[in-house]
Amino acid sequence: MNRKEALLYMLMLALSIPLYILMLQALNSLTVLTMNFILGIYLVVKGSDYFVEGAASIAAHRGISEHTIGLTLVALATSLPELAVSVNAAFAGHPVTAWGNVVGSNIANIGLVLGTAAIIMPLSLSKYVRKDAGVLLLITILLILFSLIFPSIYWWMGLVFILIYILYLWEIHGRVEAVESVEIEHSWLFSWILTIFGAAGVSWGGRIIVLSAVNIARLLNISEIVIAATAIAVGTSLPEFATSVAAALKKKYGIAVGNVIGSNIFNTLIVLGASSLIMPLHIPTRDLWSNIGFLSLYTLLVFLFCMRKRIGKLQGLALLLLYPIYIFLLFII
DSSP states (O other): OOHHHHHHHHHHHHHHHHHHHHHHHOTTOHHHHHHHHHHHHHHHHHHHHHHHHHHHHHHHHHTOOHHHHIIIIIHHHHTHHHHHHHHHHHHTTOHHHHHHHHHHHHHHIIIIIIHHHHHHSOEEOOTTHHHHHHHHHHHHHHHHHHHHHOSEEOHHHHHHHHHHHHHHHHHHHTOOOOOOOOOOOSOHHHHHHHHHHHHHHHHHHHHHHHHHHHHHHHHTTOOHHHHIIIIIHHHHHHHHHHHHHHHHHTTOHHHHHHHHHHHHHHIIIIIHHHHHHHSOEEOOGGGGTTHHHHHHHHHHHHHHHTTSSEEOHHHHHHHHHHHHHHHHHHHHO
16 A cells, blocks of 8 residues: 555545535535535545455465455445435335345446456456355345345244344355465555554445435436436445456455355345334336346346356347447336
């Protein structure tokens, strides 16, 4: 970490607090909203870069594979915006926003994040990627079945999701993996400083992006489900985007792929699960043809791609090109 860059980042992080307070008092000002949106992007992108450095160094110190770090530590941290938004939306009585944020974020993670990362650098896959992609496919199938049978995601479904995630973490803990050759870049203490420092910026920046983007969209009179699945979903997926792209550029393939798969698993099981404990999450009828349909397609494609030894540029391009089609259909259905 360059000292001047770190000082600038700390300054911008501190500056974001009064700007955020100003935004709360001027939610109809496009200028203030845009300033906060740009600042949020900076905090997310730069913070994710620091976070990847720290997480990879922790993996090297602990003898843990990068893929496992990507599935757990990185995935949990980059999913904090989704958790905060959906839980807050449920408490505020906006279950459609909580639902749309999760489904839209999962689609954006695969289409935008994984697609872009694979185009930048073909992603080599470890032997555990197939298993984790299979887990994601199974829980997505379970979510689809719930969506087709019931009009909402109820509290007991949330408990089922949370229990599945606990069992999944238990399985990860019991793995015996061959650790990739990872260079120890920083001391143990500094690795954790980088990780915590980066995570703080990523989470806070994601919050700023979401609030500013939602209010910009609100001024354009866009429906709640469309806002949730586009502006909010893309906003809360920016930490995953920045983290996976940074990981791909640094050739930390395990983190780049594990972050997306782990985040989608976390979003489905924990974010939806926790939100449904607060209130039932109503599923709009239109979602059965748009969001659910594309989530099914994307998850299946990821599973099939993960059967190979790597996700190449052609596969990444296919994932990326499907995303504007999804956005277009979302607005016309």
